[in-house]
Structures are given as C-alpha cells and as structure tokens.
C-alpha cells in the first residue's frame with residue numbers, strides 16, 4: 001500500500017477531520033500516533049482501530065498542543081514507538097471568538113509548535129529521514145469570515161507560516177516539505193457548536209450561515225481523500241489544497257518576486 005512502512009502523527013485526532021485523517025492513513029498502510037485533549041474519545045477510537053487494524057498500528061497519546069512539554073513528550077513517544085516520523089498533520093483547532101487568546105494558542109501557536117517539533121525529528125541536516133508536514137488551515141485562511149475575525153487571523157497565520165517554512169526548508173536543505181489543507185465547511189463538532197462560538201460577533205452568524213448554504217457542507221470523507229491526495233503528491237511543497245463542494249484545487253498564490 002502507498003504508505004507501507006510510514007509513520008504519521010496527527011493532532012486533534014480523536015474526532016472530526018483528525019479522526020478521518022488517521023483512518024485514511026491506517027487504510028493505506030501507515031502507523032499513526034493520535035494526539036488529542038479528548039482522552040475518552042481518543043481511547044474509544046484507539047479500541048475501535050485496534051479491532052480493525054491491530055494494536056501495533058496506532059497509538060493514542062493525550063496531549064494539549066498548547067503545552068510544549070506535552071507535545072514534545074508525545075512526539076518523542078511516537079518516534080520511540082515507530083522508530084521515526086515521516087508525516088505530521090497539525091490539525092487540532094477550535095473556533096472561539098470570546099476566548100480568542102485560546103484560539104490563537106491552539107490554532108496558530110499549536111501549529112507552529114508542532115511544525116518545529118516535527119522538523120527536529122525529520123530534518124536531514126541533523127540526521128533525520130526527511131518527511132512532510134501538512135498543516136490544516138481553512139478557506140478562512142485564504143479569505144476573511146466576518147463572523148470570526150480571530151479564527152480568520154489564526155488560519156491566515158497558519159497559511160503564511162507554512163509557506164515560509166516550505167521556502168526556508170527548500171533553501172536550507174532540510175528535506176522536509178510543508179503543505180496546507182484548506183477545507184470549506186465540514187460537518188463536524190466545530191460547525192455544530194458554531195452559534196455558541198462567535199462571541200461578540202454572534203449577531204453576524206446569519207452571514208456565515210448564508211455562506212454555508214451557498215457553499216454547501218462537506219463530509220469528512222471528502223476532506224480526508226483530499227488529505228491523501230496532498231500527502232501522496234511529492235511534487236507539492238508550499239502549496240494549499242482547497243477542498244470545495246465541486247472538488248479540490250490548489251490555491252493560485254500570486255508571485256511577489
């Protein structure tokens with residue numbers, strides 16, 4: 001299978017998109033370390049996956065991506081268990097326009113933390129095997145959502161950071177590729193909790209609901225198939241794959257050179 005012998009780590013893996021990414025990785029032969037703060041959901045998922053794929057193919061590690069020590073220890077445990085890491089998906093994220101510092105801490109700082117920790121283990125200049133990092137942004141990382149300005153900021157930050165890391169890696173010779181997944185609306189807990197997530201911008205929820213009606217709502221399986229497409233295309237580096245109701249397409253970033 002396409003990912004035989006590969007070892008992956010996914011954050012926010014216990015539910016929603018991260019759960020779907022973990023299942024696709026296992027279906028295609030990879031071993032997966034699943035990190036999440038949702039311990040019960042994570043343990044339940046691990047039990048289910050053990051039945052389908054065997055206990056040695058996956059690992060659930062309770063981890064808050066806001067904690068440097070927890071994230072460092074979790075990634076080290078994954079490397080100790082699987083021998084190395086070839087794939088890291090920084091997926092964990094929230095929408096919370098009231099507790100906006102937490103949204104920045106998870107959505108942006110957590111992605112930066114996971115990217116830097118992944119590079120520590122993958123960097124060919126320091127004896128690593130190389131690899132690929134896929135950071136989960138959003139269409140809100142490419143265009144603003146007026147009902148969620150901080151969420152928009154975190155996702156725009158993930159886009160800019162990931163593209164800069166791809167360029168830095170190419171010039172430095174790290175042997176690590178960095179790409180972005182930018183899904184449209186997807187039916188997960190984030191969408192279900194939307195009305196309570198917008199804080200001072202809740203009066204603008206109808207604008208986003210109209211956008212959801214216009215764009216449609218994706219199933220997690222549509223996004224995880226795009227995740228696999230991005231993962232398997234080794235020509236992609238510094239690219240953003242948009243996942244839309246009518247298919248997936250790479251965002252045409254303008255050249256500023």
Ligand SMILES: NC(=O)C1=CN([C@@H]2O[C@H](COP(=O)(O)OP(=O)(O)OC[C@H]3O[C@@H](n4cnc5c(N)ncnc54)[C@H](O)[C@@H]3O)[C@@H](O)[C@H]2O)C=CC1
Pocket residue numbers: 011012013014015016017018035036037038063064065066091092093094106136137138139182183184185186187188189190191
């Ligand atoms: N659902 C949607 O419409 C879209 C979601 N996204 C992004 O996809 C990613 C996954 O979100 P969904 O699966 O939709 O939401 P979800 O709420 O179903 O799953 C998010 C997972 O992340 C975990 N998590 C939250 N904070 C964490 C932390 N501090 N440390 C570790 N794990 C943590 C949660 O426990 C949960 O299992 C997020 O980055 C989100 O911004 C992007 C575009 C669209």
Ligand SMILES: CCCCCC(=O)CC\C=C/C=C/C=C/[C@@H](O)[C@@H](O)CCCC(=O)O
Pocket residue numbers: 095137138139140142143144145146147148151183184185186190191194207208211
């Ligand atoms: C706040 C809900 C976030 C839900 C999780 C997501 O990341 C979904 C993002 C999906 C689509 C985002 C589209 C952004 C479009 C903008 O470029 C602009 O066209 C929208 C203008 C209207 C508006 O701001 O509502």
